[in-house]
Amino acid sequence: MTSDTLHRPLRDLRISVTDRCNFRCTYCMPEEIFSRDYQFLGRELLLTFEEIERLVRLSLSLGVRKVRLTGGEPLLRRDLEQLVASVKAVGDLELTMTTNGALLARKAQVLKQAGLDRISVSLDSLDDTVFRAMNDVDFPVAKVLEGINVAHEVGLGPVKVNAVVKRGVNEHTVVEMARYFKDTGHIIRFIEFMDVGSSNGWRLDDVVPAADIVTMIDAEMALEPLDPNYPGEVARRYRYQDGGGEIGIIASVTQPFCGDCTRARVSADGALYTCLFASRGFDLRTLLRSGATDQEIVETLAAIWGARDDRYSEIRSSETAGLPKVEMSYIGG
Ligand code: SAM
Numbered sequence: 001m002t003s004d005t006l007h008r009p010l011r012d013l014r015i016s017v018t019d020r021c022n023f024r025c026t027y028c029m030p031e032e033i034f035s036r037d038y039q040f041l042g043r044e045l046l047l048t049f050e051e052i053e054r055l056v057r058l059s060l061s062l063g064v065r066k067v068r069l070t071g072g073e074p075l076l077r078r079d080l081e082q083l084v085a086s087v088k089a090v091g092d093l094e095l096t097m098t099t100n101g102a103l104l105a106r107k108a109q110v111l112k113q114a115g116l117d118r119i120s121v122s123l124d125s126l127d128d129t130v131f132r133a134m135n136d137v138d139f140p141v142a143k144v145l146e147g148i149n150v151a152h153e154v155g156l157g158p159v160k161v162n163a164v165v166k167r168g169v170n171e172h173t174v175v176e177m178a179r180y181f182k183d184t185g186h187i188i189r190f191i192e193f194m195d196v197g198s199s200n201g202w203r204l205d206d207v208v209p210a211a212d213i214v215t216m217i218d219a220e221m222a223l224e225p226l227d228p229n230y231p232g233e234v235a236r237r238y239r240y241q242d243g244g245g246e247i248g249i250i251a252s253v254t255q256p257f258c259g260d261c262t263r264a265r266v267s268a269d270g271a272l273y274t275c276l277f278a279s280r281g282f283d284l285r286t287l288l289r290s291g292a293t294d295q296e297i298v299e300t301l302a303a304i305w306g307a308r309d310d311r312y313s314e315i316r317s318s319e320t321a322g323l324p325k326v327e328m329s330y331i332g333g
């Protein structure tokens, strides 16, 4: 077991399997920057499935128990189910994925068969006009809802539905979303718009504080707080007093949770980041391709985690605001 300088163990590994995406969500990959000419990573720069599997296997020995595949859009990576199968076979771990859901209706069954345990689907509004504008590729809500339903049917539930809330953009659709997913067994989680990366034009004024989101929903459908499922759970949980299920709130801006942060992230090209807001990662790909032994890689991972002191969200201030930060589509959120 390895812990960082703030005594936080390494428990979760989030692996971005591609930096490409079929959406251009305005808060993540704004079209002005991620345009037709944008140079995405070439195939040879991406970690191979074998390299990812090896990394997961070695990180298990350091205490990792949860692995999340993300991106960019993970379902754009060809033969992803093969990666799911090989990662799941590595050992005792929970394997999940975060997707925009566009290709999920088609892929849910094979992913489940390959060994995926659960899925999170991003969906920012049920209002088709609002959603099409937020994904900025005119993608309809109905297809994402179909993906969520198929994922539920094949046993990838409870599906977590993640909605980023942005002031003046979709905050007026929050209550409608909560109502839609109430009593379905799916868990809707509202996420404060974060200052990740440097291309999404983030301003504090655009953040709808978690407390306001809870108040809006509670006014229509009474809520009560629930204990976390486990220490370090990112979402604060609430349940409907009438037994209609639960919701989550991810308040990374107004109520940061760095003290419990047990997550490491690997970008699509194999750089290890110990914080979502880091400006630099450690190049694992070169190490993996240099003939390093398992022992050497484990020692490197342990040394990087052991030196970790990140707590960006807790110290977010004018000092950190201008620092260069890695883009979310590159390390996957
Ligand atoms: N493409 C997949 C998806 O959208 O689910 C996986 C990658 S995406 C980067 C992972 C998550 O990050 C999504 O739920 C997305 O809404 C969230 N995200 C991206 N930019 C964000 C921001 N600026 N603030 C809060 N969440 C953000």
Ligand code: SF4
Pocket: 021, 022, 023, 024, 025, 028, 029, 071, 072, 073, 100, 122, 329
């Ligand atoms: Fe793509 Fe996900 Fe970013 Fe939207 S949030 S642009 S779907 S990577």
Ligand code: SF4
Pocket: 257, 258, 259, 261, 262, 263, 274, 275, 276, 277, 310, 311, 312, 313, 314
């Ligand atoms: Fe973890 Fe960094 Fe987010 Fe804090 S800011 S919770 S350390 S990823």
